[in-house]
Amino acid sequence: MAKVLYITAHPHDDTQSYSMAVGKAFIDTYKAANPNDEVVHLDLYKEHIPYIDADVFSGWGKLQTGKGFEELSEEEKAKVSRLSELSEQFVEADKYVFVTPLWNFSFPPVMKAYLDSVAVAGKTFKYTAEGPVGLLTDKKALHIQARGGIYSEGPAAALEMGHRYIDVIMQFFGVPSFEGIFVEGHNAMPANAEAIKADAIARAKDKAQTF
Numbered sequence: 001m002a003k004v005l006y007i008t009a010h011p012h013d014d015t016q017s018y019s020m021a022v023g024k025a026f027i028d029t030y031k032a033a034n035p036n037d038e039v040v041h042l043d044l045y046k047e048h049i050p051y052i053d054a055d056v057f058s059g060w061g062k063l064q065t066g067k068g069f070e071e072l073s074e075e076e077k078a079k080v081s082r083l084s085e086l087s088e089q090f091v092e093a094d095k096y097v098f099v100t101p102l103w104n105f106s107f108p109p110v111m112k113a114y115l116d117s118v119a120v121a122g123k124t125f126k127y128t129a130e131g132p133v134g135l136l137t138d139k140k141a142l143h144i145q146a147r148g149g150i151y152s153e154g155p156a157a158a159l160e161m162g163h164r165y166i167d168v169i170m171q172f173f174g175v176p177s178f179e180g181i182f183v184e185g186h187n188a189m190p191a192n193a194e195a196i197k198a199d200a201i202a203r204a205k206d207k208a209q210t211f
Contacts, residue, residue: 001038002038005042008045009044009098022197025205044111048082049114049117050078058072087120090123091136096140097211098111102160105160137174143181144182145163145182147184148187184196
């Protein structure tokens, strides 16, 4: 049995968002094809995802100098504990499905906060004399992304930084398999929007059968 983290970063649901509609098609098909797997949905707009701030650095610093957890302030305890929960959950999963829109050439800021929370030395990567080495070498990941314009080719391709960023992070973590399903052009070509979404949903369902 595999554990799948279905990680969504969109304030809207599948009735309003193209990325969420394709994501729902993917995960529903995946569940049907893999009924024994555990799927955990992390809606990042509803989850508590602490930013790495002064409280976090202070709390980590105290722990690293040998102070006990009880010596942290209440704010430090809450944030450090939550970040630890998120990173442990990420490490324990076998597969990751990220669902985001393309906003301002990237993704919603809550996704960056989440990726920061799981980028933890000793858990998802380690430092060596030769440089950092990823520790998640037995995982796989998928990114479902909606893009209102065309970013898979042409001059705009160089502007897309959301999928590329997650790709870099997955490589940093050592994840050997990372793929993307893109819904693009529906804002640029509104007359074709429904056909574009239907095609992406079909591709997502096909991928779910083998992911």
